[in-house]
Amino acid sequence: xxxxxxxxxxxxxxxxxxxxxxxxxxxxxxxxxxxxxxxxxxxxxxxxxxxxxxxxxxxxxxxxxxxxxxxxxxxxxxxxxxxxxxxxxxxxxxxxxxxxxxxxxxxxxxxxxxxxxxxxxxxxxxxxxxxxxxxxxxxxxxxxxxxxxxxxxxxxxxxxxxxxxxxxxxxxxxxxxxxxxxxxxxxxxxxxxxxxxxxxxxxxxxxxxxxxxxxxxxxxxxxxxxxxxxxxxxxxxxxxxxxxxxxxxxxxxxxxxxxxxxxxxxxxxxxxxxxxxxxxxxxxxxxxxxxxxxxxxxxxxxxxxxxxxxxxxxxxxxxxxxxxxxxxxxxxxxxxxxxxxxxxxxxxxxxxxxxxxxxxxxxxxxxxxxxxxxxxxxxxxxxxxxxxxxxxxxxxxxxxxxxxxxxxxxxxxxxxxxxxxxxxxxxxxxxxxxxxxxxxxxxxxxxxxx
Numbered sequence: 001x002x003x004x005x006x007x008x009x010x011x012x013x014x015x016x017x018x019x020x021x022x023x024x025x026x027x028x029x030x031x032x033x034x035x036x037x038x039x040x041x042x043x044x045x046x047x048x049x050x051x052x053x054x055x056x057x058x059x060x061x062x063x064x065x066x067x068x069x070x071x072x073x074x075x076x077x078x079x080x081x082x083x084x085x086x087x088x089x090x091x092x093x094x095x096x097x098x099x100x101x102x103x104x105x106x107x108x109x110x111x112x113x114x115x116x117x118x119x120x121x122x123x124x125x126x127x128x129x130x131x132x133x134x135x136x137x138x139x140x141x142x143x144x145x146x147x148x149x150x151x152x153x154x155x156x157x158x159x160x161x162x163x164x165x166x167x168x169x170x171x172x173x174x175x176x177x178x179x180x181x182x183x184x185x186x187x188x189x190x191x192x193x194x195x196x197x198x199x200x201x202x203x204x205x206x207x208x209x210x211x212x213x214x215x216x217x218x219x220x221x222x223x224x225x226x227x228x229x230x231x232x233x234x235x236x237x238x239x240x241x242x243x244x245x246x247x248x249x250x251x252x253x254x255x256x257x258x259x260x261x262x263x264x265x266x267x268x269x270x271x272x273x274x275x276x277x278x279x280x281x282x283x284x285x286x287x288x289x290x291x292x293x294x295x296x297x298x299x300x301x302x303x304x305x306x307x308x309x310x311x312x313x314x315x316x317x318x319x320x321x322x323x324x325x326x327x328x329x330x331x332x333x334x335x336x337x338x339x340x341x342x343x344x345x346x347x348x349x350x351x352x353x354x355x356x357x358x359x360x361x362x363x364x365x366x367x368x369x370x371x372x373x374x375x376x377x378x379x380x381x382x383x384x385x386x387x388x389x390x391x392x393x394x395x396x397x398x399x400x401x402x403x404x405x406x407x408x409x410x411x412x413x414x415x416x417x418x419x420x421x422x423x424x425x426x427x428x429x430x431x432x433x434x435x436x437x438x439x440x441x442x443x444x445x446x447x448x449x450x
Contacts, residue, residue, distance in 0.1 A: 007039035007174045011065075011072070012079075012164070014046045015057040018225045019064045021278065022179060022209045022217060025243045029206060030177045031070045032244065032266040042171055043075035046164075048157055050080070064226045068240045069259060077171070079163055086158040089166045089196055090120050090151060098123055098195040099151060120152035122192060129187040134204040136180075136273050141187040149188055165189045169198035176201040177268070180208050181216075204268055207247040210275045217278055233306055233338025234283070238290040242283050246276040256289055284336040291335050299332060300325055306339050313342065314349035323348055323433050330424040347418040348433050353442055359421035363411040364450060369402040370412040374447040376401065377413050378440060386436050388427040395427075416446030 011027040013019065034041040045061070047053045062076070093099035094112040101109040101118045109118065124147060130140040151162040158166075168176060168189075183205045193200040209217045217224050229239060241262070245255055250265040294302065300321075307324055308316070324345060331344040346354045364370045376398030384394050392410075399409020414426050417439055430439060 007037055008042060008172055009034050009039060009175050009177055010042040010044050010173050012044040012046050013061050015061060016049060016052040018060055018227045020224050021226060024068060024226055025246050026179055026206060027065060027070050028240060028243050032263055033177060033268050035263045036266045040074060041072045043072040044077045044079060044167060047078055047080045048163055067236045079167060086163055086166055093195055116156060117154050119150055119154040121148040122151045124148050129190055131186055131190060131203055134202060134268055135271050136205055146188060161185055161188045162192060165192040168201050169193055173201045175204060177204045180205045207273050208275045209246060209278045211278060234287050235290045238287040242286045247271050256286060288336045292332055296328055299328055303338055303341050306341055313346055313354060318349045327429060344424055348429060353419045355419045359415050363415045363421045367412050368408060369404050371450055372402045373398055373409055373412045374416060374443055378443045381440060386431060388431045391431055392427040417442045
C-alpha cells in the first residue's frame with residue numbers, strides 16, 4: 001500500500017465544552033485505527049460557532065489528548081480559518097444550481113449572489129441516499145425526509161454539514177469515525193460532497209455510551225468530563241485502556257493490557273453497534289490495577305497533588321511527605337482512585353479525628369464492651385512500651401479480658417483513633433506517626449462521647 005492509499009482519519013471536536021468521555025472515545029478509536037493500519041491522524045478544531053468557543057476549551061482539547069497519549073500527524077487545523085474556502089464551496093453550489101438563496105421566510109430569492117442576511121439552502125434532489133457504514137451496515141434515507149437544508153447561515157457562517165463535507169474532501173479524509181449521534185447528518189454531508197464533485201469518506205458510526213439505566217450519557221445527568229475523572233484520580237493509562245473497550249473488544253478476550261497491544265489487536269470491523277455501558281465500577285477496577293503496577297516513587301508522585309491540593313481536609317503545615325511515603329505499601333492495595341489516599345491517611349494529618357458516623361455507630365455505640373475496651377486501652381497504653389507489637393498485644397489483652405475476640409477488640413480503638421472501622425493496618429502507623437499523648441487524647445475523647 002502506497003502512502004497515498006493509506007487511510008486518513010480525523011478527530012474534529014468543537015471547543016464548546018470540556019472534553020466528554022464520548023468524544024475522548026471517538027478520538028481514541030480514530031487514533032487506534034490510524035496506528036493499527038499505518039494511516040494518518042488529523043486533528044481539526046471545528047470552531048465555527050464563535051458565540052460558544054473559548055480559547056481555554058481549545059487548550060483543554062490539546063491537553064487531554066496528550067494526557068491520554070493520543071498524538072496526531074497533521075494539524076491542528078482550525079475550521080474558522082477556512083471560512084473563505086467554505087464560502088467558495090457554497091458559491092460553487094449556487095452557480096451549479098445545487099443550492100439557492102432564501103430570505104427570512106425561507107422563500108427562494110432569484111440570483112446567486114451571496115450577501116449579508118441571506119441564507120443558502122441545498123437543493124435536495126429526489127431519490128434516496130444509501131450509506132454503507134462499516135459498523136451499522138447499510139443505512140438508507142429517503143430524500144423527502146431531508147428537505148432543502150441550510151448550508152450557509154444568514155450571519156455569514158457555514159453550517160456543520162457544509163463545513164464537514166468540504167473539509168473532509170479537502171483534507172482527503174478516507175474514514176470518518178464518529179459517534180452514532182451524528183448519523184442523521186451523514187446523508188446531507190454525502191449529498192453536499194457529491195454535489196461538489198468529491199468522494200465522501202467511508203463512515204463508521206460508533207455506538208452510543210449509556211449509563212447504568214441504559215440512557216445516553218448526558219452532561220446534565222452523568223459525570224462525563226475527562227477533567228472530572230482526572231481530578232478524582234484516574235490514571236490516563238487506565239482511562240485510555242477502558243475507553244478502548246467501549247464498543248470494541250480484543251479477540252483474545254484479554255482486556256487489561258498495554259496500549260501497544262491494543263493497537264495490534266484493534267480492527268475497525270470488530271466494533272459493534274450495540275450501546276456501550278460506561279461502567280464506573282469496571283473503570284475503578286481498571287484504575288486499581290494500574291495503580292498497583294506503579295513503582296512506589298511513581299505512585300507517590302501521582303498521589304502528591306491529592307495530598308497537597310486545596311481540597312485536603314488538613315492544614316497544609318501538618319502534612320508530612322515522609323509519612324505519606326511510608327503509608328504507600330500499606331494502602332496501595334486499597335486504592336481504586338488516587339483521591340482514595342485521603343481517606344487512608346487523613347487521620348494522621350488532621351488535628352481532629354475525621355469521624356465516619358456509620359463506623360462510630362456500628363463499632364463503638366453498638367459494639368460489644370466498647371466502653372470497657374476504651375477504658376482498658378487508655379489504662380494499658382498510658383505506660384506500656386511504645387512499639388507496635390506491645391501496643392497491639394495490650395489492646396488484644398483488653399479485649400480478651402472482656403470476652404471479645406481480637407478482630408472485634410481493636411474496632412473501638414481503631415474508630416477512636418482513625419475515625420473509620422476499615423482502613424490500613426492500625427498499630428504501626430499509630431505508634432510511628434502519632435505520639436502516645438495524641439493517641440490517649442483521641443481514646444479519651446471517644447470514651448467521653450460514648
